[in-house]
Amino acid sequence: MTGARDDVLVCDNIVRRFGGVVALKNVSVAVKRGEIFGLVGPNGSGKTTLVNAVTGFYPPQEGRITLDGKKINGLKPYMIASMGVARTFQNVALFHGMSVLDNILMGRHIYMKPNPLASFFYPWWARKEEIENRKKVEEVIDLLQLAPARDEHVDVIPLGLQKRVELARALCAEPKLLVLDEPMAGMNQEEKEYMVRFILDAQEALGLTVLIIEHHMDVVTALCDRILVLNNGQEIAQGPARETIANPLVVEAYIGKPRDAA
């Protein structure tokens, strides 16, 4: 697979092993600019491992990952982040010692230059940067309707809101590629629908490219343009969301074959 101009993320024959376990076997995927790409598969099929390979936590042993044509495998997670990949985590990973606002401001980190001297000379040095970035943060807060929770401490707000704060933090980085790891995990139907709407709103407003891991098939069909289905670290189907989900191989991987029921 070669990286065409409109491919943001290209993974080419990725292999990742943990000891004797091969978690990803020659997985290839290309995410086009502006699309929402779904990553689907049963538990332990390698979805999160693929995301961790892309974001640099578990660099692949073989294969090549490029972002806008630049090779990113082998780089440290913070370097990949500064190249324009933002992500959220399946178990919310917010900073508990901070308010909602400060958490979202953290998302602007790659645009800021933290420096003790700048902090010391705040009125002459750091204030301009803080206020400029605050403006961008407030835009995202408006988009995701987080204003009422802005000054709350982040561990006193409900889980649905925490997930939205994490999404806001990722959006503030103005990423080329947004990676969402099960943004609906542990949510009820109403919260799920809210989240879907926020993701669609954000994608429309900011022209995002999204790679999303999701288990809820209603969400997958509502959101994703194309999906990749993994099972045991291997691709079993790839293509437009609705058709791919109807693929007998996918149904088999998720639910099992009729004779297994016996």
Next chain:
Amino acid sequence: MFYRLSGTFHTNYQADRKLWKIPADRWLVLTVFALAVLAPFLVSPLYLGSYVLPWIIWSAAALSLTLLMGMAGQLHFGFAAVMAIGAYSSIHLVRAGVPFEIALLLSGIIAAVIGAVFGAAALRVKGLYLVMATLAMQYLVDWVVVNVPWISGGAHATLRTPAVSFLFMDISSLASRYWLALAWAALITVFYLNVKRTSFGRSLVAIRDKDFAAAVIGVDPFKTKLMAFFTSSFLGGVSGAILAFCYYRAVTPEQFGFNVSIQLVAMVLVGGLGSVIGSYLGAGFVLLAPIFLTNLIAGLAASGWVPVSQNFLSHLPLVIYGAMIIGFLLFEPLGLAKIYDNIRKYFLVWPFRHARS
């Protein structure tokens, strides 16, 4: 009630990020600062020299440590060694003819470089292992100071600080030494508060709370931790120099031993990790509570209230003091700062019961 949150609105981001957002807080800070500046005229020289002055200097040291331990979450059990480096460097620099102002700055930088070198070596480990690594720094620096005569002047020698002046003000009278220490404490306080509201402070807290989530938004964990070690050691080094010149005026290696490191950690913990007011309260508690208790019990014994032996009497304050620290950590793990905060929050929303922020 004069001390309330409702009725205070901010219309721009600059006002929203003020150091003291509520007018009552600003007045409180101004009043306390004015009283501190006027202390030499309000307090007898005995009290100023033996209680207020050390309290201010140790508060500055506790603030330097809490930047690393409270904000960045990196435990450091060798902070007295950092202060020793600052103290000895400043004395030798002044003796070599460097002006005191520049010597203070340079001693801070020397302490920061050495502290950051040990930090870099220690940063591959976390938690309890980091405690051990920083303990190693304490003992290594102690050993070097004691055993290199060029630094300490010999194993049991005392180094007198030379007479100096700061910005044309002669630092020899008690009041001038106190004002210099106060200026340094005020400077660190403003610095710490500014760090808290800027990206530097946020990245430190991010590393402390969830290092992988910090990495995924572009924070370089190693560089950030190293910056925390560097900054904190710089402040600690200058605080050590201030301690030597303004309070001790004659330095021996024992003044910066392991027990002093533990005392600093106690100040930070009792006061409340990462809190400015906590550093002042914690330093005050750790320094003054034993003295206060000793005086109290001696007074009670003299008036016949506690009929006990002299031997028991001399240890009783330490027992009560230890029990108080355990009590704090059990019942208010967030320290004295949290107690202050609870009281403040109560008045902030009085007569209602729930604060919005």
